[in-house]
Amino acid sequence: MAPKVLISDKLSDAAVQIFRDRGIDVDFMPDLGKDKDKLAELIGQYDGLAIRSATKVTDKILDAATNLKVIGRAGIGTDNIDKVAASKKGVIVMNTPFGNMITTAEHAIAMMFAVARQIPEASASTHAGKWEKSKFMGVELTGKTLGVIGAGNIGGIVCDRARGLKMKVVAYDPFLGQDKADKMGVEKVELDELLKRSDFITLHVPFTEQTANILSKDAIAKTKKGVRIINCARGGLVDEEALAEALKSGHVAGAAFDVFAKEPATENVLFGLPNVVCTPHLGAATTEAQENVALQVAEQMSDYLLTGAVTNALNMPSVTAEEAKVMGPWVKLAGHLGSFIGQMTDEPIKAINILYDGSVADMNLEALNCSVVAGIMKRVNPDVNMVSAPVIAEERGVQISTTNQHKSGVFEGYIKVTVVTSKRERSIAGTVFSDGKPRFIQIKGITIDAEIGEHMLYTTNEDVPGIIGTLGQTMGENGVNIANFTLGRSAAKGEAIALLYVDDEVPAPVIEKLQSTGLFTQVKPLVFDVA
Incomplete structure (x- = not known):
């Protein structure tokens, strides 16, 4: 019997036809994803589910998905899918991570032009019958320094386009090697150097614990006076309150934001400020990008359902069953x-x-x-x-x-x-x-035997008495239960390590207390996906 796929969001007709041409029975119900109860009622009939962002694949939906083998997300973001629940059910989750790179990069460049020349405000003024030619004095991009925070897929395209505009590009990215930077024609710098030198700053990093508020109040204070800041990556990378203050004071000359800390952004501290360009998360919103990701997800899901081939899976390796x-x-x-x-x-x-x-x-x-x-x-x-x-x-x-x-x-x-x-x-x-x-x-060449848990603590120290007692006492006094405790050393009185498997995340004050003892050269909490 032919595999059966449900499309519960809006995908292009060409994507629907790919399934049919490959011999897959497909039901196209583009509004079903908005009705979670109806989706739960019907999902048990299908081997595959193709979605965009409107469908929320919760554990309730997955419980009802008795035959489901694969979920395909047309796009990169999968926050609307409970991936842990899907893994437990043996359901593969696929996305299309490269379908909208060019579109998002182009939007960042467009936003940079818009804020440099105050295009939205000038357009509104002209539409209103005013002719305020002298009011909207802009700046050229040619010869300016663009600071790119995150030089990966999208950031790399932005670097290339900016160099074509005769801008000088400096990039901050912990994973950018010097050889790669040389090939890209960009100068690799540390974040503080980028802040100090850039006329324009654009962000192209995901939102993580490390990147949250990477442009904090202190970071914004370090920027060059008159800088313009563009964020088409993720909300929460910039302290919006601090940016608003810097815009009001004149330290920051302009900003262009496509993403916000809270979305949908019907209210925001940046709204209404002069020379702030805002768009409603349009980075991937082009006809070409939406078509590309739809076609890709249809091909990937068809390949898996018909041949077992796995491509762009988030919770399974690319291997046969x-x-x-x-x-x-x-x-x-x-x-x-x-x-x-x-x-x-x-x-x-x-x-x-x-x-x-x-x-x-x-x-x-x-x-x-x-x-x-x-x-x-x-x-x-x-x-x-x-x-x-x-x-x-x-x-x-x-x-x-x-x-x-x-x-x-x-x-x-x-x-x-x-x-x-x-x-x-x-x-x-x-x-x-x-x-x-x-x-x-x-x-580090030191033999151990450590069970792996979700939350762990790694320490290094000189091999001296008292380490075990300090670790155990500090954990116990702060209510951190140790499930497994592994020790190792290079030699007597040499370098030693400890790896603790604990029941819950080790609080920051506990880390600070261990560091303050002076016994440890390193105290590092670790998190592993053991689902």
Whole structure:
């Protein structure tokens, strides 16, 4: 029997036809996604669900989706899908991460032009029958310095377009290597340097714990007087209250925002201010981008339902169903190893070296590589998946190398990941025990045996008495329960490490208290996706 797909949001007719041409039975109900009760009633009939942003795929919907195998999101954002619930149900979640890059980059450039020449205000004035030619004095882009915060996919396109406009481009991106920056024709700088030198600043980073309010009140105060700020990336990257004050004082000459901390933005502190251009999250709103992502999701879902091929999956490696049964625990381990390295590394990564030993060396190493790299990159881009991660790494000039060898240790198989930066090398190794559970077995060359939990705490110190007692007492006094406690050292009185698996996130005051003891050279909370 042919697979059956439901399209519950508005997709193009061409996308619907792709399903039909491939022999898939498709029901096109573009308004169904707005009726969650009706969707829950009907979803049990379908093998695939194709959506945009209007359909909310909750755990209730997934509970009713008794036959569902794949969800395809036409676009990059998947906040409207409960991915944890989907994974537990064995439902693959796909997106189309590259379909709207050019469109979003072009919108940022358009917004930069608009704020530089005060086009919206001048247009409104002219429509009103005024002829205020002298009022709207603008500035040229040619010869100005553009500061790009985030030089990945979209940011890289903006850099290219800006160079075509004869702007000088400086870029801040922790994952941008010098070689890649040279090829892009941009100057790689630290954030404070970018703030000090830029005539225009544009943001192209995801919203994460690290990037929230990256343009804070203090950061805005460091900017060049007369700067103009453009945000077409994510709301919450800029302190809107602080920006409004800087606009009123004249320190910031203008701003152009497509995204806001709270959306839909029917009210905002920036609204009504002079030389502030606002649009309602239009970054991906072009005919071409909407068509591209619709066609891509139809092709991807058809490929999976008919052949088992997995592309742009957020919760599954690009492997066959048969491989996935054997490789599942190893894919999870690879992701954990990458996540550890990613959370520990702040400076730009030059190379990622992955060693496979023993039984794992005969598996699908490409998929395992993708899982490692995705784990590393998720620190700066939560939307990254196993397909897009290697592309993002390549764009940043990161060299990825793989070595596989026959069994050379006490384990049937293990994976070792080493990351090379301009300052250091950092390595971690892990294996999968017979119970199918991943374990960390070596960090920085120090042997350990650590169970992996959602919340962990990593510390380094000189091998002296009192470390265990300090950790245990501090955790206990602050109500942090330790599920597993692993220690290791390079040699007596040498470097030592501890890895604690705790029940809940370690509060910041506890981290600060441990740091204040002077016993530890490093205290780092870690989070792993163990779902």
